[in-house]
Amino acid sequence: MSMPNTAVGHDVPRIDGREKATGAAAFIDDMSLPGMLYGAMVFSDYAHARILSYDTSEALKLPGVKAVITGDDFDAVLGGVFLKDEPPIAMGKVRYLGEPVAAVAATDLKTARLAAQLINIEYEALPNVLSVDEALDPKSTLIHEDLSDYFRLKPSSFEGNILWKASISEGDVDQVWSDCDVIVEGEFQTQAQHHLYMEPCGALAKPEQNGGITIWSSCQSVFIVQQKVADYLQMPMAKVRSLVPHVGGGFGGKGGLHIQTLVAKLAMTCSRPVKMTLTRTEDFEIVRSRHPIRIRMKTGAKNDGTLIAREIDMVLDGGAYADESPAVLNWAVFVARGPYNIPNVRSNGQLVYTNKLRAGPYRGFGNPQVTLAGETQIDEIAQKLDMDGFKLRQLNAVKTNDAWIGGQNIDACGFDACMTGMLEATAGAEAEAAAASTSNKRRGIGYSALTHMCGIQSTSAEVHLRADGSVALVTGVVDIGQGSNTILSQIVADSLAIPVERVSFAAPDTDSSPYNWKTAASRTTYMSGRSVLGAAVNVREQLFTHAGEMLECAEHDLELREGGFVGVKGVADAQLSFAQIAGRAMACVGGPIAGTDTLVFDGPTLDPKRAIVDGFAFTNVGIYTFGMQAVEVEVDTDTGEVKVLRVWSAHDVGRAINPAMVDGQVHGGVVQGLGLALTEEMVWGENGNLINPTLMDYKIPGILDVPDFIQSIIIEAAEPTGPYGAKGMAENSLVGIPAAVSNAIANACGVRLRSLPFTSERVLRALDAAGK
């Protein structure tokens, strides 16, 4: 039963492509409602201060101003996922410069912004804690005085400005250093990266007559928005309806709340719809960033290349609020061992508060940072042993049915296939690079292996059969641009043997969609794919039951036929269309056909007999995924400029439901990774002010900054639990890029960089220091 161009494994163009290509697709700022007001905010001028008073009288006098809200207008509710530490708007204190302190709604945007300027807030400045070292100092001012009283989802240690500690250890690392023939040690520092989705965050809220509120927002989960807004506003979730228009990218940045609560509160205060969209600068200043991490790592091996010990100590700068940082810490600590069987490992992490923008989840979730350290050290060990880096990786690589640190079994491992695929793809590349090098333009190739995961949390789906044999797919999944609407529709179409055009995809709506956690953790294809497939199979079973009765034959004699038919095996003209079956179900027997499926990721948890684990925010994470990446650079030794010439990226995706879209995720992730490696960095000044909150000063890669040659190599080691064997992959293509660039620079000109981003200045300084 083959379904050309529609079925799983084919490059189906995205189902919402036409509306996006014509500008018809509505994003949040494209929406408006009758009587709609516009919102604006007042942002803290201090990184750390007590709020003494608000004076909103001048703002309220301005014609056109309909509402002003401050911390005084909210219940004192603290929100957060693992640690509840964040008020809906600054209350009593501000903890970063730019933190929203008040908000205004007015008849037009200019009036709202003018009113915001007329609000006077009196502060009493407190000492700023801006660096990790200051935060670790027990004498530093506390950013959260009530840390010990906060609700904590899982137990963990904390003290001072350290809000969470996590660690895992296996084997006995202290005992084996003396057995190592070679040891490498180093300190690495990564930077804050902004998600820089092209669409700034925004929200539109409409008060309802029943006292409830409807919120549209640019987000990665309608359910997370519903739950958090309901909690902050102390309303039942039944009164908070959350929807989402098209989303212009997320990458983790829209995974939690941004301004939804404030917009909802404004709308309820003035009983009118209110819209607020962040300016690019506001979006930089108040949403979230990738974690800067300081990583100390030590790795030891035997002369034959066997890795036997690794020790990691890291400090994550979480900024002013916990957000999802405890989980990022957890994952970074967990994955820092890398995809290698290292018997003795100790990984420790601390997460600190600073008076800066909160850090949060961002594509890779702490993994690109620790992979930079880990894969640098793999190359350094190979160099010391005078061994090929590939050989060292292959020698120590985890394989199918090996155990991960903590004991979880790896059911399907395509890591070795990724390395083999990479070796083939890059054959001859090193020689080409060497041959093309000149005395001041040095070329080199660098590699990085990577591992990640997909899965976590729960999801559900419904598939409804319509009268003409079309099907309606209903999930709570938000497509943030990666293409899940298409992938999930393909899965339904394939499993029912109908064209994708016969599947309608329902937009997520908390009033009518089955629950899905969120678009994050590379989980949608794997988790929602499973549940969508389950619901479609459920429909297929009902179709067969009806068809068996209608055709008077046993169900096992029936087969699905292309185009939406159920027929008797071996009898070409004995068949029923889905429409005929739907007609019977709707009018006579059984009722409308609908399939449902619901699931939670419940893979094995960590084995306490195997590893000592402390402060983990989660204990089962999902399915492991693997990859291998390579980068060719040209380093200009006169200017320090690093130019990326070619990138190869091999990923084990289990099964590519839509290979072209897999390639799209690979290319996009690679380029975001190049931004992280080379140019992007949020920089704060000494008052805690973000110095570069514009696209002029914060440089993401443009087309001429990146190579035209990005080769995606798809490896398919089917995951037994995955839909059609598929695993998640959308984060993976970013994870190894900083490490591969670092290794390529070292290969090109022999210098080691350990602080991201690798700017021309840093490269030049390293070259100078090395006397090159």
Next chain:
Amino acid sequence: MSTDKQVITLNINGESIELLLDGGETLLETVREQLGMTGSKRGCNQGVCGACTMLVDGEPVRGCLALSSACSDRSITTIEGIADGLNLSPIQEAMVEHGGLQCGFCTSGMVLTLSAFLAENPKPTREQVRHALSGNLCRCTGYTKIVHAAMHVAEAYSA
């Protein structure tokens, strides 16, 4: 910013529209807020991202920088003027078919920039396409498939 209003006639997508506008109003504000044509996107409002790209007399301009009052006798094309009903233009079709768009937020700007470029350079090299797109940022695609899309259109022209 001037608050003086003036009557201006704009020719947008082949239609003449008379509007009462602030002197300081940008083309992006006019099309999005006054005319409700929201296909042109605001990614930065600072002239960097290119999401607001429109054509003025066939040349790509940044809608967030161009003043509407300066465009009164010129012909303006926005993304809404590119397709013919349900028939997409070749570059729109190619962007959909070849994965040149993901979230779609940069897409209007990409399509307009490429429409103008391909009209003048029907047989470009990949490198020329890349240079033409140097003022349009995309965070999702890594750009490669946008270039593929443009090259497919160019090949179809020259076939």
